[in-house]
Each structure stands twice: as structure tokens, then as C-alpha cells.
Amino acid sequence: xxxxxxxxxxxxxxxxxxxxxxxxxxxxxxxxxxxxxxxxxxxxxxxxxxxxxxxxxxxxxxxxxxxxxxxxxxxxxxxxxxxxxxxxxxxxxxxxxx
Amino acid sequence: xxxxxxxxxxxxxxxxxxxxxxxxxxxxxxxxxxxxxxxxxxxxxxxxxxxxxxxxxxxxxxxxxxxxxxxxxxxxxxxxxxxxxxxxxxxxxxxxxxxxxxxxxxxxxxxxxxxxxxxxxxxxxxxxxxxxxxxxxxxxxxxxxxxxxxxxxxxxxxxxxxxxxxxxxxxxxxxxxxxxxxxxxxxxxxxxxxxxxxxxxxxxxxxxxxxxxxxxxxxxxxxxxxxxxxxxxxxxxxxxxxxxxxxxxxxxxxxxxxxxxxxxxxxxxxxxxxxxxxxxxxxxxxxxxxxxxxxxxxxxxxxxxxxxxxxxxxxxxxxxxxxxxxxxxxxxxxxxxxxxxxxxxxxxxxxxxxxxxxxxxxxxxxxxxxxxxxxxxxxxxxxxxxxxxxxxxxxxxxxxxxxxxxxxxxxxxxx
Numbered sequence: 001x002x003x004x005x006x007x008x009x010x011x012x013x014x015x016x017x018x019x020x021x022x023x024x025x026x027x028x029x030x031x032x033x034x035x036x037x038x039x040x041x042x043x044x045x046x047x048x049x050x051x052x053x054x055x056x057x058x059x060x061x062x063x064x065x066x067x068x069x070x071x072x073x074x075x076x077x078x079x080x081x082x083x084x085x086x087x088x089x090x091x092x093x094x095x096x097x098x
Numbered sequence: 099x100x101x102x103x104x105x106x107x108x109x110x111x112x113x114x115x116x117x118x119x120x121x122x123x124x125x126x127x128x129x130x131x132x133x134x135x136x137x138x139x140x141x142x143x144x145x146x147x148x149x150x151x152x153x154x155x156x157x158x159x160x161x162x163x164x165x166x167x168x169x170x171x172x173x174x175x176x177x178x179x180x181x182x183x184x185x186x187x188x189x190x191x192x193x194x195x196x197x198x199x200x201x202x203x204x205x206x207x208x209x210x211x212x213x214x215x216x217x218x219x220x221x222x223x224x225x226x227x228x229x230x231x232x233x234x235x236x237x238x239x240x241x242x243x244x245x246x247x248x249x250x251x252x253x254x255x256x257x258x259x260x261x262x263x264x265x266x267x268x269x270x271x272x273x274x275x276x277x278x279x280x281x282x283x284x285x286x287x288x289x290x291x292x293x294x295x296x297x298x299x300x301x302x303x304x305x306x307x308x309x310x311x312x313x314x315x316x317x318x319x320x321x322x323x324x325x326x327x328x329x330x331x332x333x334x335x336x337x338x339x340x341x342x343x344x345x346x347x348x349x350x351x352x353x354x355x356x357x358x359x360x361x362x363x364x365x366x367x368x369x370x371x372x373x374x375x376x377x378x379x380x381x382x383x384x385x386x387x388x389x390x391x392x393x394x395x396x397x398x399x400x401x402x403x404x405x406x407x408x409x410x411x412x413x414x415x416x417x418x419x420x421x422x423x424x425x426x427x428x429x430x431x432x433x434x435x436x437x438x439x440x441x442x443x444x445x446x447x448x449x450x451x452x453x454x455x456x457x458x459x460x461x462x463x464x465x466x467x468x469x470x471x472x473x474x475x476x477x478x479x480x481x482x483x484x485x486x487x488x489x490x491x492x493x494x495x496x497x498x499x500x501x502x503x504x505x506x507x508x509x510x511x512x513x
Contacts (some may be wrong), residue, residue: 003114004107008429014434021441025470028445033298036154040299044158047195047215047328049359051152052263052303055208056459058199061304062210063366064359065163065326068352069170082458097225 056082106423109416113423116403119416127388128428134385135436135484136443142476143444144452145367150471155301159359162329162341163195165352172352174323179348183329186343190332192323196313200278200306205267211306213313214253214279215328255309263462265293265305279355281318288312296465303464329353390491404500405508417500418493425492429485437480445470 042048050062059066060082117124164183165177175194183192196213253259258276270276271288278286294302314321331340341353404417441449445468457463 002107002111004110007110007114011430011434014438017438018434018441021438022472025441025445025472028470033269036151036469038295039155039298040158042294042444043155045215046161046212046305046307047193048212048301049156049159049163049223049354051155051300051363052210052261052305052464053456054302054458054460055210055304055462058208060458061199061208064354064362065165065172067171068167 054082105322106419109420110423110427112137113420113427116420117424118429124428125151127213128432130385130388131428131432132435132439133486134382135432135480136439138221138258138382138483139437139440139480140443140449142480143440143470143472144449144468146476147150147444147468149364149367151469154362154366156356156360159356160328161331161334161337161356162344163326164329164344164348164353165326165350165354167350167352172326174319175326177322177324179351180327182347182397183344186340186347188332188336189329191328191330193328193330195328196310196319197325198313198317200316202268205461207264207267207460209264209462210304211313211316212307214307215363238446253291253307255308255311256289257309258288259292259294259307261294261302261305262296262299263464264306265290266465267462278316280316286312286316299464300359300466303466304462366376402508404496405502405504405506406506408500409508414497414500418497421492421496421500422489425489426485429488433481433485436484437477441470441472442466 049064052061054060109429164175164179166173166179177194178196180192183189193215195215199205199213200209200211202209260270260276264270268276272290272292274290275287276290278288280286288308294305294307308316313319329344330338331337337355337357341355344351344353407417407420408414448465448467449456
């Protein structure tokens, strides 16, 4: 088999797989509507404010409700030390004065 | 047309043979290139999907949350403040919230304890969580016990409804008992009345629903205080004005509006995406140097090859075409390979590579499947970030090499 034929077969296979994955994404997105509605309804029903992503500290568990002194949570010289704190930006209220 | 296609195919045949002659170098480049695309695509897919999911889920979050601030810290909210907020024009409802954290030293996990609101916020009914009954009038509100039903499990004094993450971590099932050490050292044994659905783990993994009486008994909070309050505003366009009025009337309060909550999630994941790129920028830089070196610093062998090709009749344009196909073959293979691997990584393996950084020190981490929100914009951005620069970077130096005299090119020896 010619190299070019082999290359186009491989490329076509990759495009086909990517196409199938995009179809999968579309199907999953449609199927996830119920789950998203359930989560949204639970948030509304319980008055929740944050996603449960980082449970290691209170200011990373409820990022939007964090204290304004979050970077110096424990005392003025105590810098943030949790791994998720190094990934997340300070809450909007901290950096923007109202 | 057929002749043009045949010409391209012959050039591709020759290009692939040429690439295979330097197998190790080119396969190394392909692997590194695929890795870079994989990292960029994984970051892009993960951040976009979680941002989109957060915006869809949190659109039902409270319009305004009002905290009390004391010495720069979130403090308990006096019940007496509620009347002041109710008097503000435009406010249609003020509801108190009781919530806090409990550290379980047995497993080293933090739980979020929450008392379900007494009224059905927005009268919406969750699929798995419905309000069984309303809790009395305002006068008896303090002593009333909110009824909350979940798949037939009623939240009553002495019971808990727990998130699926806690049930998994502590291996708890319905009717098991869970001991808590109250603020005064007494032990409270609470029965598990039910578990929140696993589908809702992204918002409820560490959640414990508890009655108001039990909450106050556990933390020693008197009836004159709550954690914070939720304010409902009649006209959504007046939310910011009402928040400003609350701040003006209650100087020591801090109103947080829904828009800020949504913007917080939007910005932290933007930052997260940025952080990932910063972390992997060293790898990207290494790849850029490698690719540039390969593309610009032609080896003597490659230079001689170009010389021979020109000597046997290849035009400069043919040589450039050959190098274009070389770049296209490598970059297209890496692009599609990297994107496919990234999709599998983020949406099938639960972001295995990112997991250690995401989990951090948490011993309680939610099990959740991200919904794949993929759009053409992401793929186009990725394509222009990866394929186009490499292909262009290979053509420009080749144009210089391809225009040199074949005789002088062939005189170079060694590789």
C-alpha cells in the first residue's frame, strides 16, 4: 500500500473517531439535561451557593462566600497554603471594591 | 485535477518515506507534539465544561445572600436585622439560613451541615427532594421543625440526610447512626434518614441536612442568630440597588449577589485554565524550541537531500510543497491524536492527570461525570494554536534552503 493511502486512511480514521466523540458529546449533553435540572433544582430548593469541588478549607468549599481576608485566613502573616487555593482566584468581592 | 491529486500523492509518498528515514527523531517530535495538544485540549475541555455546568447549576442560587461581618470575618447574623431588610422597597422575601462546617477527625473530612429552608424557594421541586409541609407562621418559626422529604425519608429531629460522598467515605447507609461531638462535649447520635442522589454529588457530596433544633444543639447557636439570610427581590434588575441599600442600612453586613457568585466561578476557572497553561508552559517552550530547531536548523543531510532533489529537476515550489506536507502530516496527526486522547481523558477517565491537583488535601472529593460541552470555537482555537504555527514555522526556513544553488547544497557532507 502506498504511504499516502496509508496516511489518508489513518487521518480518516482519526477524523471519524473525533466525529463519533462529538456525536457522543451531543448525546451526553442531551441526556445530562435531567441531571443538570435535578442539581439546579436542589440548588434552588436548598439555597446553595457553591459547587462542592474543594472541601479542604471553608474558603475553598464556599468560594463565593469566603471571608474578605481569605489570603490571610489564620493570621496576618499566614499565607494561603492549600493546594486548591493556589489554583483558584480570590473571590470577586475581594478584588473589586463596591 | 487528477494529475494535481496524483502529484500531491507522490509528494506525500516521498515525504513519508523521508520522515521514516529519521524515524526516532520524527516519532519523538510527534509524541511530544501530541502531548502538548493533549494537555492544552484537556485543560480547555475541562475548564469550559465545568464553567458551563457551574453556570447552569448555580443559576438557581439565591439572588442575594447577606452576611454579617465582624473584624473582617463572617459572623453570625442577628435575627433582628431581618426586619430592617424587609423594610427595603423591592424586597419580597427574607429567609434565614443555618449552615456550618463539622470536621470529622475519623476520616479527616469537612462536612457542610445545612438546615433546609422552611419554605419552598421559588416553589420549585427537585426531582429527588420535595417539601412535605410548610412550617407554621412567623411567630412559631423559631420552634417549628422543617419537614423535608427525600424518596420517602423524612428529616425529623434526631435524623440526617447525607450527601453521597459522605455515605461512600463513611460507608453509611440508611438507618445507620453517626456520632457527633457537640460544642459542649456531649455526644449526639443522629440517624441517617436518607442519602442525596449520586447524580447531585457536584453540589451535595459533603452536604448533611439537619433539623434546626439539632443544628442549634450541635453548635450552641441561640435562636437570636442565624448563619446568614437570603433575600428575594421583586424585580431582577433592582438586585444591585437593593444590595446597595442593604449595605447602607446595615453597615456591618456584606451582601453577595447571584451575579457575583456566577462571576466567581467564571473567573476561577479562567484562572485555572491559565494556571494549567503556566504550569505546562515549560513543556510548550521545550516543544517550540525543539520544533524551531528541527524546522529552521536543517541538518546537512536534509540540505543535501534538497540539493539532490533540485538537481534531478524538482522546482523550488515542489520542495516547499514537500515541506508543507511534512508539517501538515506531523501536525494533523498530533492534533487529532491529542484531541481524541484529551476527550477520553476528561470525559471518560474523570481527568485522571488533573485529579491529584484538584483533590488537594481533601479526603472527601465528589465523584462526578462532567457533561461534555464541546463547541466548534474550542476546536478551531486549538487548531490555530497548534497546527498553523508549526506548519508555517516549517515552511519559512525551507523556502530559504530551497532557493539555494543545488551544487553548493550537495557539497556539504556528513549529517
